[in-house]
Amino acid sequence: MLTDERKNHLLKKLQRSGRLVAKDESRNLGLSEDTIRRDLREMAAGGKLKRVHGGAVPISQDALTYPQRLPVASPEKIRIGERAAGLIEPGQVVFIDGGTTARQMARHLPLDLSATIITHSPSIAMELLAHENLTVELIGGRLFRHSVIAMGAEAMHQLDRTLPDACFIGVTGAHPEHGLTTGDSEEAQMKHRIIERSGESTILLSPEKICAVSPYRVAEWPLIDRIVTHDLPNDFRQGLAAHQCEILDVG
Amino acid sequence: MLTDERKNHLLKKLQRSGRLVAKDESRNLGLSEDTIRRDLREMAAGGKLKRVHGGAVPISQDALTYPQRLPVASPEKIRIGERAAGLIEPGQVVFIDGGTTARQMARHLPLDLSATIITHSPSIAMELLAHENLTVELIGGRLFRHSVIAMGAEAMHQLDRTLPDACFIGVTGAHPEHGLTTGDSEEAQMKHRIIERSGESTILLSPEKICAVSPYRVAEWPLIDRIVTHDLPNDFRQGLAAHQCEILDVG
């Protein structure tokens, strides 16, 4: 067996089992411990692993101990959220969708705002705990991990008992011709229903979604009253000109 | 087992459980107490933990910059949550209440547990996002800030469509004579309803609630199958002796 081959084998085994014992490997490979130790030493020098007495462990195992990380929002999403937060009038009943941009919106709502927020996102609900004057109506249902929102029949059922003044919806695709789309069938239906039931519908459109098309249709442009976005291209604007859709560009 | 590996193991266990007992760990790992003490001493010197007589505790929370403001849970609550988490059987449909102790319970559920969790707490739902094999059913309704749970008619309505195998409920008062109580009328009704509808009812009883009495009654002892608590006084035990209520004391 070639030296490089052996090193690769060791590295793979380390990643698989989380540790290496020099003695065991020497027996497995039919080589002396010295050889294994040499390999480990060299790989440790190359930063591939961490050498410890008796064998080796993966590097920076400490870094893995904090499993919870807050997803970082791009500056554009933050500014879109900030702008959208200012659109809510006191006293309104407003639906806020899940997703990172909507979360930024929730985070930027004035602390003393007096209104009712309906949401099917537990993470949005958590963001609003500090707002004393907000009434938060949580939509229940089966939790969809990817978007961190409640969905399914139960959610639809509960949603159908609401009639918000306005809604703020995120999508994964917005195209002048193909309209608004998202990556999950049921999610698309739910967003559509919310838009249907809301007096005024606003789309939160982060830059990477512009001109993208996802598999499932949420709504066509005529249903949308407003989009909040960042650096919207001119041809996109012209494509929307026919519809009465207000464009708020924070770019 | 490699020394480094052992230290990591101890550190992880400390972070999960909130405390370490040198004697227990020496027995668990099949090593002498001296070895464990040496490890703890070295990690304490490295600032990884705080050494105390008998074992170790985490570094004061202020030093750690957690991404999310984590409510400080007492070691007792952590251990009660840890114990309760082990009571869920694979495949069960289980209701988990809101509150800090319940949150610790959610946090200590095995990552690969396959079950269905029903909860009216968005914070519990958020804790369970990483558990791939869990189905999470979120109960919606009006968000009650104090306990971070959904309540009201909508929540009751949705709750009445569930029939959990078991429920885990927190209360703010537990008294041998006056039973289980809490500080909000509607919350009390809701907890009662959950207990009624669940096959097996477990109360999460953190020490400061023992022998306390709050204004609104949740349930009498006969409805309760089990309590998980910490250092339950003997007179309390005797008061419960008449009822068939299992007592799990993690003290």
Place this chain on the structure above:
DNA sequence: AAATAACGTGCAACTTCGTGCAACGTCAAG
């Protein structure tokens, strides 16, 4: 105040480590 448990230190047995060195195979130049 006495009893008990936990602690730290020194020490001995054992394991693992690193280094120097010799043996062996490969390969290319002579």
Place this chain on the structure above:
DNA sequence: CTTGACGTTGCACGAAGTTGCACGTTATTT
């Protein structure tokens, strides 16, 4: 074909690390 440079491997041996025990000290409990 021979030879020498080079890399790899295994062994020997002193150094360093790890572990458990003994013993005197300190902290906690009763």
